[in-house]
Amino acid sequence: MGFQKPSHTFTKIPLKGLRTNSLKILFTLSFTVFINTLGYAQDIPPKQKPIKPQETPKEVIKDTTTVSVDSILNPLTNIKEVDSIKNDSLKPKEFLEDVVKYSADGYVSLNKKENKIYLYDKAKITYQDLEITSGIIVIDNNTGLIYAGRLKDSTGYSQAPVFTQAQNVVEPDSIIFNKDTKKAIIFNSKTEQDGFNIYAPITKRENDSTIFMKDARFTTSENLDDPEYQFISNKIKLVPGKKIVVGPTYMEIYGVPTPIALPFAYFPLTKEQKSGIIFPTFGEDTGSDRGYFIQNGGYYFAISDYLDLAVLGDYYTNGSYGLRVESNYAKRYKFNGNVAIRYENLLTSERAFPDFTQNTIYNIRWSHSQDAKSNPNSRFSASVNLGSSQFFRQSINQNNIINSQNNTLASSVSYSKTFTGEPQVNVNLTATHSQNTQTETINLTLPTLQMSVGRVFPFAPKVGSKKGIIQNINLQYNSRAEYRISTTDSIFGTSAMFDDALAGMQHSIPITTNFKVFNYFSVSAGTNFQENWTLNTIRRQFDQNTQAVVTTDVNGFDSFRTYNFNANIGTTLYGMFNFNKKNKNAHIQAIRHVVRPSLSYTVQPAFDQFYETYDVIDANGLTTDQVEYTRFERSIFGSPGNRYSSSIGLDIGNNIEAKVLSKNDTIDDAEPRKISLINNLNFNTSYDLAADSLNFSPVRMSGGLKFLKDKMSVNFSATLDPYALDNNNNKVNKFNINNGGSLFRMTSANINMSYSLSNDTFKRTGKDPVDRDKAEAIRANGRTDDLFGVTEDFTSRIYTEEDAERQKEKEKNLEYYNYKIPWNLRLAYAVNYSNTRREDQISSHSLMFSGDVELSPKWSVGASSGYDFLNNGFTFTQFRFERDLLSWRMNFTWVPFSTLSSWNFFVGIKSNFLKDLKYEQRRQPDQRLGN
Known part of the structure; x- marks a missing residue:
């Protein structure tokens, strides 16, 4: 790059040769011209006097005439201090704000005459947040410019410059940088910004935050020499870490221009969320004759760092449409969650056609989780998935096909609170939802309130551990209140869904104790008292006129009380069979069988006081039968039993494990690893001493197996009836x-x-x-x-x-x-x-x-x-x-x-x-x- 000097205009006088034979005349004319050149007309200029310093400084008048030169190449103005100018109290700013460090493997040459520094072979220069590495670097201290370029030898070019400023890295062929203004001109630059690889023949860097590029191409391909695709733009403005703004742009695929073009484009590079348009998908629905569609298009709102919102929509030319609202929220160390609401109005075929149908479906999903450390004594969580039973089967969104195979939808929203102290009190409030998408039945609890008081040991010693039956006696209080709704898809959300709602509350006080017998048997015994409150009872009678049983629902408070007694004794048996007695390097070292048998006894009294009877009368007025019933049949927690039960239960649990060695291991250099052969093989049954028939209950068996390094799991169960x-x-x-x-x-x-x-x-x-x-x-x-x-x-x-x-x-x-x-x-x-x-x-x-x-x-x-x-x-x-x-x-x-x-x-x-x-x-x- 060279300097353009101001041009000077010289007046040129054409001379024509004079023909004369007189040498004297020619000499006289020449002498006259010489006198006119060195002489003065009329006045002789006065002799100049030296300028003396004045006591009072006068205003310095600067010349306002400037010469236009590219600002990037402006040399520094050298201001010489004049005695007549009083120094300002503020010190003038130095030209260099930091130390310029430089090095090179080849040589470092300081040319004092040119006031330049030459760095050759693996040259490196560091100034503030700027670093340039290159094959050759020239520092011109006269202009403040730094030149960097490649080395050329018989094999080609090597050691191309690498320009690093802050977090930005540019790899050009050559660069001119002004270390004072921090401006630069870069040739054939290659840079990367958050996945964008940009190449530009000429790049002008205004400062560390604005870059202008001409005839640039950008792509996300890692191979800039032969990219799979690229965008060509005649001008680009790049603000590193913030945005890329491009002018008219078209796309090339493997160097072949395509008709894909944009008049302009804007790409945000910030790490923060930004609002913007969500580009839709276009197509045609030929399956249900809905016509052409625009799907999954909308707008994304970056509300804050803690909350966002996406509004998406679908539209079909036959009038079908869908709307989705999705939001994510989070607060660090507190909670996070997301909400999605989907609504679709589906039309099949066209109006007035015989196969025309219209259907409205919806789905609501909400997930919320709380950080366990945010509040150990209070916790709120939610997992909601409810809506139309046929939503995932009929939705016009393609990505819902997989969800269409789910037969159940379930939801739970709960809040729990713990009150510390002695005893501890726990309160839990839960709303649940269960929906069968095949039968379209819906069960809701709105809500369920559970309260419990921690165990109290009234006879426990103040110091030391509890021993014996008396000291281990403990009691607890539990209560559960529930409002239950059973409905269907057709009436969900209407007042009719509350017609058959049930409400009630159950209180229970279990009293238990435990102790050891013969050091090997664990014994537990207890009793449980329950009181049930209900708002739903019935009254039943026989209508002689219609010869039918009439059941009338009665709304109002009523209650009943039950109790039972239970005892359990159990132990644990271990059996070990060793295979390594004869061969210590046997693959199976040992098999261990653990058996946990337990015997239980339960007494359930009969509560006949809560039962009533009605007479069945025939047309002649004669009583043919007397039927017993309880008014608590619709009680939410069940009805009291009217049959005395005294049963003995037997439960046997089995675990079978093996210790094995790998084929290449020996007992001396490896520990046998434990594998499970049979996991929880359980058998249980009972015998009712008070029953008049069918005393034995069916034997229930369940268990699990694992094979192939626990890759395969098999679970099985069976019910065996002896009758x-x-x-x-x-x-x-x-x-x-x-x-x-x-x-x-x-x-x-x-x-x-x-x-x-x-x-x-x-x-x-x-x-x-x-x-x-x-x-x-x-x-x-x-x-x-x-x-x-x-x-x-x-x-x-x-x-x-x-x-x-x-x-x-x-x-x-x-x-x-x-x-x-x-x-x-x-x-x-x-x-x-x-x-x-x-x-x-x-x-x-x-x-x-x-x-x-x-x-x-x-x-x-x-x-x-x-x-x-x-x-x-x-x-x-x-x-x-x-x-x-x-x-x-x-x-x-x-x-x-x-x-x-x-x-x-x-x-x-x-x-x-x-x-x-x-x-x-x-x-x-x-x-x-x-x-």
């Missing part, structure tokens, strides 16, 4: 073995199995497959695995640094990829058997599976499905394909059959800044098939 059935399949007081059958008759049984494995499962250091995002499934009360498939809301997926590191690790091990292709598989098997009244049938029998295979570091395929062995058909099936396109990603999901048959194709940029740049096509499920 036989008559010809009408009714239970009779006769043992089944005496009726020609087996000792027990299996009335029900079920087995549930789950298995999760991957390519690393059978390795010594096997790891579980990486779990997918579970947040959406948890909020919808769904499965946390992907046996029902995965969500199809690809637009909202956020890519993190962990995702990028995981992808780099795959590519790093590419040469070994063919030998260990990553895969994972999840299985769930369930079978239920029913034989209560000789049905002898399997009520349900299914196998569900889900798996993924990474064919290459960039190709992944997966499927979720199942088979119903009872109905001989496949359950909900989803195929998925995913392709990593470097800076882009492609996803395709397909539900090939069922009423939810659909597909979704998505291509979009990974970058969270450009995720609205996408192409998405989908086919919605045909809702008419499910009606």
Whole structure:
């Protein structure tokens, strides 16, 4: 770069040669010109006097004429102190605010004549927050400029400059920097801002906060030399850490221009939340004849650092529309949560057509959790998921397909408070909701109030531990008040849902004690007193005219009281079988069997005082029967019993464990590890001494097994009845073995199995497959695995640094990829058997599976499905394909059959800044098939 000097204009006089023969005339004319050049006209200028310093300083008049030079190259003004000017009381600002540090591996040359410093080979200069490393650096102290460039040799260029200022890094070919104004001109710069890689031939840096670029291109691709895509703009304004503003821009894909263009664009780079438009998805719904649609478009409001709001909407050309309001809130060390409200008005086909239908559905979800340390004595939590039973099956949002496989919706909002002291008092207020999406029945408790007083030991010693029956006597107070509503979808939210509501309160005072017998037996005994209050009773009578029983609901306060006695004795037995007596290096070292038997006795008195009778009278006025009933049949906590019970119960619990050594270990260099063979194999039954028949209750068995390094878990249970059935399949007081059958008759049984494995499962250091995002499934009360498939809301997926590191690790091990292709598989098997009244049938029998295979570091395929062995058909099936396109990603999901048959194709940029740049096509499920 050179300086442009002010031009000077010289008057040029053309001379014409004179022809003369007289040398004297020529000499005389020449002498005259010489005299006129050095002479003065008329007056002789006076002799100048020296200027003496004056006692009083006069105002210095500065010349107002300036010469326009690029401000970046302005040299410093050298102001020389004049004696006549009085010094200001403030010291003048120094040219350099900090020490300039520099170094180089090649050489450092100080040229005093030019007042420059030359740095060669791995040169480095540091000034305040500025750092420049380059092959060659020149510091011009005359102008305050710093020049940095590359080194050139026979192989090309090397040691390109790296310009670092604060948190910003620029890698250009060369740079000119003014260390006083902090302005710079950068050539062929490459910089990165929050995932944006920007290249510009010419960049002008005003200061550390504003950068202007000309003919720049930017992309999220890491390969700037050959990017998959890039945006070309003739001008860009970059404010590091805040924003990028670009002018007219068009897009190129592998160097090929596309018709995708924008007149301008704005990209916020701030770490803070910013409000903005959420770009929608466009498409056509051919399945339900809703026409063209705009889906998932809206606006995001960044209200504060603690609260945000997103308003999204869907619109179809046939008039269908949907509205969603979602909000997240959080306060550090206090609480966090989110709210989502969805409403959809669905029209199928067109009005006046015979297949036209209209349906309104909604869903409300709220999740709130409190930090446990914020208030240890008070806690509030919420998990709400309620709405239309058919919402997830009929919703026009594609990502709800997976949630459509959930058969229940559940909600709970609770507040608990603990009052410390002796005794401690606990108060809990809970509102619950349970909804079956198949039967569309809804059960609500609005609310449930529970109060309890901690255990009180009235006979305990003031000092020392409690011993014996008397000192261990303790009592406690518990109460529970509940308002229960049972309703259906059709009347939910109307006054009719309260018509059959039940309300009541239960008080209980348990008194217990415990002690040891023979040092090996633990004995506990106690009694429990209950008082039940209710606002719902009945009155029943027989109407002789209609020959029918008439039941009348009575609203008003009423109560009844019950009590019982119980005792329990139990112990623990241990059995050990050692295998290493003969072979110390045996794989199975020992097997331990733990048995926990217990025997209980319970007495339940009969409360006949709460029972009444009515007479059944025939048409002739004769009493044919007398029926007993209790007015507390509708009591929310049940009715008192009218039959005396004295029963003995038996419960046996078993745990079987083994100590094993690995194949390569010996007893000397490794500790045996403990594995569970049978977990909680339990048997329980009872015998009623006071019953006149059917004294034995069925034997109930349950247990669990774990295999393959705890990857496979099997849970099973069964009910065994000792009594036989008559010809009408009714239970009779006769043992089944005496009726020609087996000792027990299996009335029900079920087995549930789950298995999760991957390519690393059978390795010594096997790891579980990486779990997918579970947040959406948890909020919808769904499965946390992907046996029902995965969500199809690809637009909202956020890519993190962990995702990028995981992808780099795959590519790093590419040469070994063919030998260990990553895969994972999840299985769930369930079978239920029913034989209560000789049905002898399997009520349900299914196998569900889900798996993924990474064919290459960039190709992944997966499927979720199942088979119903009872109905001989496949359950909900989803195929998925995913392709990593470097800076882009492609996803395709397909539900090939069922009423939810659909597909979704998505291509979009990974970058969270450009995720609205996408192409998405989908086919919605045909809702008419499910009606």
